[in-house]
Amino acid sequence: MIPININVNNSQMIIEWNNKMLSKIKLSDLRKFCPCAYCEKERENDHGKFEVYTQNQITIKKINMVGSYALNIIWNDDHSNGFYEFSYLKNISENIL
Numbered sequence: 001m002i003p004i005n006i007n008v009n010n011s012q013m014i015i016e017w018n019n020k021m022l023s024k025i026k027l028s029d030l031r032k033f034c035p036c037a038y039c040e041k042e043r044e045n046d047h048g049k050f051e052v053y054t055q056n057q058i059t060i061k062k063i064n065m066v067g068s069y070a071l072n073i074i075w076n077d078d079h080s081n082g083f084y085e086f087s088y089l090k091n092i093s094e095n096i097l
């Protein structure tokens with residue numbers, strides 16, 4: 001499954017997949033589940049406690065496609081290490097994580 005359309009509004013990312021399904025992901029969830037090594041470690045140390053983010057941390061500056069398998073999201077605080085595989089995005093939207 002690959003995204004054919006990605007829209008971002010103030011609070012969520014809406015992905016339209018090539019099978020016509022839609023995934024809606026809250027930007028705070030997207031940031032919370034950033035797949036980079038640094039954030040993974042933070043989540044481990046945090047034991048799943050609720051995180052409070054600044055507006056810059058949950059505002060998307062730029063989205064890059066990585067090959068045909070992932071999105072690289074650059075946040076307004078210049079955090080940009082996360083490569084979100086499509087299947088991972090789907091899991092976030094379905095609260096599987």
Ligand SMILES: [Zn+2]
Nearest residue numbers: 034036039082
């Ligand atoms: Zn991260």
